[in-house]
Each structure stands twice: as structure tokens, then as C-alpha cells.
Amino acid sequence: MDILRFITAGSVDDGKSTLIGRLLYDSKSIMIDHLEAIERQTKNREDGEIDLALLTDGLRAEREQGITIDVAYKYFSTPKRKFIIADAPGHIQYTRNMVTGASNSELIIILVDARHGVIEQTRRHSIIASLLNIPHVVVAVNKMDLVEYSEEVYNNILKDYASLAEQLGLKNVTYIPISALNGDNIVDESKLLPWYKGDTLLNYLENVSLADDINLKNARFPVQYVIRPQTEQLHDYRGYAGKIISGIYKVGDAVTVLPSGEMSRINMIELGGKKVKEAFAPQSVVIHLRHDVDVSRGDVIVKDEDLPKIEQQIEVLLCWMDNKPLVAGNKYLLQINSSRVRCVVKSIDYKLDVNTLEKGLSPEKAGLNDIIRATIKTAQPIAYDSYQKLRVNGGAILIDETSNVTVGACMIQ
């Protein structure tokens, strides 16, 4: 059994919350007391039907306004897999939430209303999926019941989306016609869609192969913490604690510590206190080096044969997440995994229109939810990979030193 983390994109009108409610409900993951709670709330509504959408609206403010204001995480499992759903709101002002939810997702379900087809919002969600390099895309054509389960309507949407996917370079796109409200093709096959021969949504989620989503080729080990007991028996013990974010490490491997460039070999690897011969992503381990080299938090231990880039100037696609605008020349902290350095945003090269993918002219500043291309200079060199090549070592955040808030998400190019 493994874990699939996925995000659902769409607005309330697309039936996103209903879809999540349906997945939880039909996989029997909703507990009676939670169901009774939404029944109580539903009684105050006019139509009186159980509103599965209420399962995902966590905060009182959201229930009152009938909107989702933040990413909520939901859990369910089947005998095959544990699922973690990042439920992010879909309206335009919440690009930042979608980016947040997408950053940890291996799969995205993009909801398309069968009556409206591929619309501006679909494009926006797909562009974000491609920027965040989510490995698997499911286009769920919802509300098939409202178009009389028409194969023709479905095929037209498929054709439209396929050209968008090609334009964005989205790979692994799967299409499924559904009705979240009625449960068609969610868990059980729908008798009303006999022309559709593919998997039901849950079937697909249970079986999609995730083996290629973890990179075992480019070994990266960011050091989080140095374990030095400094007791009599363990006088010389010096272990580098961290999580292998990609690749495989073996005892005896020749390694380089970045950004210093010092070289050594792996002497010992400990996993949960036990010595092991090798370890791999995404295990948390302790690594010991043969030589007495200088290693501290923020350093990355990599294998000699495959070095990341080590630069002080980087090009990024950046999603701005703060109310205060980003102005070229502003200084921030840049954090990539456990490494934090001062930086300055030297220039904003263009603003990306998330509805059309058009590149606007170089703007003076970027506002909340803008996605821009920028050039950043760091005070010290950082060891990184391009986000498109290695997601786990190509994403970074910007922190405003005056407010301490996370203000930007960078996909390093």
C-alpha cells in the first residue's frame, strides 16, 4: 500500500466539493457523526437534500459565505492506497492556494462542467498544473447528467482539452465522464455511460502508477541537523540528519558537500537507529562521512557523478502570494529545502497571463496571485536543479524578513 496525494481544481459551481464528498461517501470514509452534522446544517437549507459539499467546508466563515477560503486536507483509503486530497478553492483570487495545494500533489483532477466545456478557469488550472509540473492529470467531465450523458458533448470537450494539453506540454492526461451528484463513474461504473470503456475515477486513482514520480537517479540529501551526542562513548559521533529527497545513497559512495565543494565518502548510513547499506528517497536517515569535513544545516550532500547547479543568480517563475506588491529591487530570504539565504529580486522579466499563457511586457511590480518570470540574485551560492527536471530540488520560497511571511513560490528554471 502506498500514498497518492492529489488536488482537485474547480469551483463550487463545477461540483468540486460534491465530488470530494462523493469519493469519501462512496468509499465509506465518512463517519456517521460527520454525516449527521451536515444533515443538521442541510435542514436549514431550502432544497433539503444532503449537501455533500458541506463535508469540505471546514470553517464557520466558509459555511456562512458558502465558499472555501483555504486549502483543506482530506483523507481516505481503500485496500490499495491511502489518499490525501488537497482541496483548494478555484476562484481567480485564490491562485496562491491552488499553487500551495499543487506543490505537494502527484495528480490533479481538473473538473470541467460538461455544459460549459473548456473555459477560462479550466485553462488557468491547467496552466498551474503545468507550471507546478504535476505528473498526472485527470480531466473529469462533470455533470454528464445535465447533457443527457451525451458522448458527442464529451468527445468535443476531449478534443478541446487535448489541444490545450499539447500547448502546455501536459503529459499523462486521462479523461473520465462523471456525475459527482449522482455518483456516475466515481466508484461504480455508470449504466448511463455505456459508450465509455475506461476506468471509474476511483479505479484510476487506485491504479495509476506512481513508480516514476520519485526520482532515484539524481541523488540529493539536504542536511537538516547535525547529531553530535558529545558523550564519552560517542565522543566522535557526528551524523548528518536529513531526508533523501531524490536518488539512492550507498555506503562507500563518493560524495561532494555543496556549496563548499568538499569531497568525502559515505562511511555509514543509519535508518531509524539501525545501520543500513543503502538508503533511497524519500527516507529520512543519518549519514556519516569518512573525512572530517565542514557540514552544517543547509548544505546538500550529493554524489560526485551528478552535481546540481551551483549559482548565485537564478531565473524563476514566481507566484506572488502577498498583499504587498513585489517591486524589483526588493530583498527577501530565499529558502530551498533547509537552506536559507538572503536574496534580491533583480528584475521582473515578464508577467504571465494565467488565462492565455501570454507574456506581458516587463511590469514594474507584481501583485497577489500574479505569476511572473524574475531574476534573483542570492548572497551565497545555492545548489539547485531546474524545477522541470527535479521538482524536489527546484522549488523555493521567498520570505519577507520584516513580516516573516511566505510571500512567493519560485519554480527555478
Add this chain to the structure above:
Amino acid sequence: MSDYKLDYLDQLESESIHIMREVAGQFERPALLFSGGKDSIVLVHLALKAFRPGKFPFPLVHIDTGHNFKEALDYRDNLAEEIGERLIVRNVEDTIKLKHLAEPKGKFASRNALQTYTLLDTIEEFKFDACIGGARRDEEKARAKERIFSVRDEFGQWNPKLQRPELWSIYNGKIDKGENVRVFPISNWTELDIWNYIKREHIRLPSIYFAHKREVIEHEGQFVAMSKFVLLEPTDKISVRKVRYRTVGDMTCTAAVESNATKIDDIINEIIATKTSERGETRIDDQVSEAAMEDRKKNGYF
């Protein structure tokens, strides 16, 4: 490639260890809030894996309501001694006396809400800048929206509308003096994950988690342990039943479930079969209103 695949429990474990080490790397004075319940026991187990053979970079801190189960307190003291880590206990009782707080009233008066005062005082006393807790997102709707690094202001308050975006596995624990961060390493675990992990790792638990005979009062379909903290009424039905606890909190606001499960496998089977959530079945304090947890969190509760 199949040799290099991790089971879901290994994935969860690794993520949690990573989060704990981020706390160690980013904060000067962290603490691990330990209640004697199964979730905080799992946290200690994860900390052993994250930091041994070194010492923990934080003490264990218990906010004792004075209404705790003896079994949980004994377990707490034994564990701290066994692993040789520092245990700090602060009592809600003392806060009540010192600050002349009103004792909660009612049949099953719970000091749960008063815990927040003692917790905030303790944070101030030791200048803790990060408190690790065992909350899980599957427990409750407000928790489903909380970050893994959850920044609180100097009053301990959570502002759900002003949460920091949390991207990839990058955690921003930067704060000003006086603020603190609540960190939840097992956010992504469910109740069943916890039990499966306890089984796999052979983690010992306080005996009240397993079926035992106990004198209980039946209250609106729930069974509350007889104790000196409960206000007895003549109409109360007291009986001896075989029960176990699904969660361990205050004796007054935690209900037991009827059960014959004396082994972990039995408990896991019961949880798979159950139709009621953990907090719904056993926490009387969550049922006050639809937003009970949301309100308490905003006021500094975990």
C-alpha cells in the same frame, strides 16, 4: 525498481521525522507537548528515530489538567525516565488558584478550555518558540485547514484567514520574539494509520486503551468513567462495563467505548468497522457547537 518503494507507513514516518528535524534546525527553544495519549506517544517514538543516539533537542511538556487518568500519568513518568529525557509538568490547578480562574461548572465539567491558560503561561515561562503537538488533520474540520507549521501570535491565537502558504516540504518557521509556532508532524496520519504504526513498531500504550472493566455513568449514549470529578445525580445510571478508550483526555470529557478488544489487532478491526469518528464518539467538549474546535484554536488551544 520495485526494491526502492516505500510502504505508506514508511512514507508517513519519514515525513514526520523530517518535520521534527526542521523544528530542531529552525528553533532555539522548542518543546514537545506530551499528553500521555497515543498520538503524543507516537511523537516520542518518532523523535527517538529522528535524534538518537543524540538527546532530544526539546523537553517533553505536559499540561496536567488534574483530571487525567492515573494510567496515563504513570505511563508518562515511566516513559520519561526510560528514555532519559527531561519532563516538565505544569498544572492547570495552579493556574486556577494563581489567576483566580472560575472552575468550569456542570455535570462533566471539563478543564480542557482552561488548559490554554496554563499552556500559554508555560510557553512564556520557558520562552518556548515552537511546540510540537500530536494533532491530526483527520480529527476535525478546523484541523483539516491548519498548516504543519502553524504560527500563533503572542496570545497563542490562530488566524485561519492569515495562514502562511506551505509549499513542497519547505517549512517557514521564522517568527518575531514573543510569537510561537505550533508544529504538527503527524498532520497527515489518520487514526487507523496511528494504530497500524503502533502495531508495526510494537509501541507500548497505557492500559486504558485496551478493554478493561470500569465503573461508568451512561450519559446520552456515551460512557463516562466514574470519578470524583463527575457531579453525580440521583438519576444517574452507574454500571460496570467492559470498555476501552479511543482517545485519552480529561476524565470528565472523554468517553469510553464498549469493547472486548484486548489486543491491538482487535482494536484495529474495531476501528475499521466503526462508523463514528474518534472525536465524535469520545469527546464531549467538541459537541457544544458546530465550530467548537475552531473557536478554541483561535483562542490558543492546540
